[in-house]
Amino acid sequence: MSYRLGVDVGGTFTDICLFNEETGKVNVFKIPSTPTDPSEAIAHGIKAILENNSVSPNQVVYLVHGTTVATNAAIEHTGASTGLITTKGFKDLLELARQKRPDLYNLFVDKPDPLVPRHLRKEVKERLQYDGSILISLEMESVIQAIEDLKKEGVHSIAVCLLHSYVNPVHEQKIKEVIKSKFPEAYISVSHEVISEYREYERLTTTVLNAYLGPKVSQYMSNFKDRIKQLGIKQAPYINQSNGGVMSIEAARNNPVKTALSGPSAGVVGGAYVASLAGFQDIITFDMGGTSTDVCLIQKLTPQVSTEKTVADYPVRIPMIDVNAVGAGGGSIAWIDSGGALKVGPHSAGAEPGPVCYGKGGTEPTVTDANVVLGRLNQETILGGRMKVDLPSARKVLREKIADLINLNIIQAADSILKVVISNMVRAIRVISVERGYDPRDFTLVAFGGAGPLHATYVAKEIGIKKILIPENPGILCALGLLASDIKADYVQTHIMENCCKNLNSIKETFIQLEQEAVQWLSQQEVPPEKQILQRFIDMRYEGQNYELAVSAPASFDDEEALSLLAENFHIEHERAYGYRNEKAPIQLVNFRVSAIGIVSKAEVKKDEMESENAENAQVQERKVFFEKEGLIQTPIYARGLLRAGNKIMGPAVIEQMDSTVVIPPGYYGSIDFYRNIIIQEGSVR
Secondary structure (H helix, E strand, O other): OOOOEEEEEEOOOEEEEEEEEEOOOOOEEEEEEEOOOOHHHHHHHHHHHHHHOOOOHHHHEEEEOOHHHHHHHHHHHOEEEEEEEOOOOOOOOEEEEEEOOOOOOOOOOOOOOOOOHHHHEEOOOOOOOOOOOEEOOOOOOHHHHHHHHHHHHOEEEEEEOOOOOOOOHHHHHHHHHHHHHHHOOEEEEEEHHOOOOOOOHHHHHHHHHHHHHHHHHHHHHHHHHHHHHHHHOOHHHEEEOOOOOEEEEEHHHHHHHHOOHHHHHHHHHHHHHHHHHHOOOOOOEEEOOOOEEEEEEEOOOOOOOOEEEEOOOOOEEOEEEOOOOEEEOOOOOEEEEOOOOEEEEEEEEEOOOOOOOHHOOOOOEEEEEHHHOOOOOOOOOOOHHHOOOOOOHHHHHHHOOHHHHOOOOOOHHHHHHHHHHHHHHEEEEEEOOHHHHOOHHOOOEEEEOOHHHHHHHHHHHHOOOOEEOOOOOOOHHHHHHHHHOOOOEEEEEEEEEEHHHHHHHHHHHHHHHHHHHHHHHHOOOOOOOEEEEEEEEEEEOOOOOOOOOOEEOOOOOOHHHHHHHHHHHHHHHHHHOOOOOOOOOOOEEEEEEEEEEEEEOOOOOOOOOOOOOOOOHHHEEEEEEOOOEEEEEEEEEEEEHHOOOEEEEEOOEEEEOOOOOOEEOOOOOEEOOOOOOOOEOOOOOO
């Protein structure tokens, strides 16, 4: 038999998904993360899941990993000492930025410090014009001097970003050659290889962040690859990227910035995958883990993609699945501010020391502690009995640090914590739906992550969503999503022109060039031609606008009809986003994009046969659980592994499994579909 492994590292737990290609059986395993060296938990987790299921390492034919190393290095400022080489007169662009305040109403919020201090920014004499023509030739003496200065300063990485190099990279190419010759041990990041589009500041910050992350990510990738080999797995692993696709370890070393949202994007892909099996096309993914909640809107099973995201408050101009994250997770800490108001997050107890109820040294009350006190989480053990729960300590910390300070009893304090965190998560969903012209009532909420199913029904009710889908293994859906991801890379070229007939040849030539690069990359990733897919997009705007919308482009531009179709697609998208269309205004084409996709074999989950509606055999016990209107009431507890297709469960009910817990409040019911998902909706069992 052959198996596939998906490995997702979170802030609290590392999730492993083992998929049997022949039977379709999915096995899962969770282990506390090891923040100092994430590959340690990965190695222990893989070894455990293989041994538990009697699988030999040489039976693993595919392995993909979602990593948080790049994200954490950016947030914690633990990247490499980095130098910058740029055009004379432009070294202060990192600080000049866009002249926008981080917070509109707070005058005291500081912008993040530049990743490259001023003394490590070196200018070279050269100048290209906007069309790529050379105004001032590159002066090699200034290049050599800059490199020698940076070498003396002890930098480990060098970013190279010259003015207008996205049009003509000749000067950057020469500088890269000199760095390789004079300073071969330095990690090199050149802007035209990272992002070949205009807007100097965003291109600069993306290139610098790529250089800043490069050495640390490269070292981690080497450690990860070595640990996989030591386990006896011969298959070279893949790494998940922020655009929802996977790439080789070598590609990840060259473009570490593309892994900045590696983990969250895997969850979005996994959510879309299980939704497609269940027959839902328009969904909002709700991934609540230990440290944060990530939400994403998916229409017609296509996740929203953005090129205007930030990583640790630094603008990053590469395609990323448009995930909106808030500091609301199971480990989020509850606290009382100076005005006596209850707050939850964004700080988290993380994996170490974790919530107080985990008994690992935590001293602050968290969302998980509140759920344990209310009986919604098992008050004795979690992780299938592998981790003990300390209920008395959870009650004590809630009383001392929350309840007594705001004159509430322990139950009221715990309930208030959940209400605050639910409010935070609802606001996150509004950002990706209501504020962008979508009605959340038209979508199904797909809830996963260890804590997502605990809170999903309350979040859905607050924002008006009628149906909630809970996957079979919600706590490790990100790991399963890794096994549903294709190989992917994105290519872009800025070429500003009007959408008119005289530019047809230029449009065709630009796409031909990008597609040649895309096919070459797919071939390097060993993707056969029959499994290669190229998708075209163009960033468009009305003339005079300063922001663009990405629009799907036709497969060919042979006549005026293709331009008319492109224009209509843009008008539709503009009206949806901004509420109006202007068919008299000239339309500009700005950035041309090609997504290169290599189709990989997916983990095909097998269907269950329909069985009885009676779920009594799955009930394992009862305990008192708190619900707002009913108070503490005796509630049946079900084992998720004993539920079968066709089972129906009327709330109140709690459904427990190794990787998560599902809460069905009074007035709601859940039904199990053919793929063992739980579909929750308001009403009575029919």
